[in-house]
Amino acid sequence: MQPVISRARLDRAQSDDGYTVSAEFYDILQARQDETRVRDLYGRDVAGACLGVLDIGAGTGRVTMMSLARSGVRVHAVEPARAMRAPLMTRLSALPAARLARVTVHPRPLDEAELRKVADVAVCHNMIACLAPADRRALWPAVARALVPGGSLLLDLPPARLPRREIVRFYPEQRVGAHVYGGRLIMAADRSRIRARFEYWVRERQRVLREHTETFWMWPASRAELTGALAEHGFAPMPGRDDPAVLAMTLTAR
Structure with a gap:
């Protein structure tokens, strides 16, 4: 018997909240640099996962693919944007069956995914900056629910403050x-x-x-602000982790 899904729920799950332009260019312009960065920032923690890895804002799959390669646990890839899920699913389809069986793609925000104690490592890569304050507040309790006590949350930090002047960054051209x-x-x-x-x-x-353009909004937040917000949901800084690019937190026993 086929499951019955209401049209409203289906439309909401399949809605695309941007990235329709950037999805075409993201991998070709940023993939190599981002793949190295993901491995350097999160590879050691992912390799030590015992239960599962939660990839929050999976995009086209850099953290997801690294997690499947470096660990033997289940991986939960959370990606609400359909434009970004398309290359993610294409990338996953090329994997051996054993790895493919370990990954689940969730097409909605984490606070709507209803994940409970599925992972001991969670990664938010290249996405916290793009969450408005209200969305960040909704994310933290959802992460706490998805992790087991003692689990780790790793996120690359957004800009700590507004830029004083316009910043222009070019990506190396690719043939x-x-x-x-x-x-x-x-x-x-x-x-x-x-x-x-x-x-x-x-x-x-x-x-x-x-020629194409696409505009996104980012909200700055300092390390102290994020640490304080996460502390309200049972997180504490991981000792000995002072990487200036990454905030590493652990979920205390609850």
């Missing part, structure tokens, strides 16, 4: 056959938020074939 893909990120303060504008292009020789 794909006759075409060259490029992009840049422009960040600037906009009241209490950071406007992050991505500009992409595809060219052949000196002729531009396509």
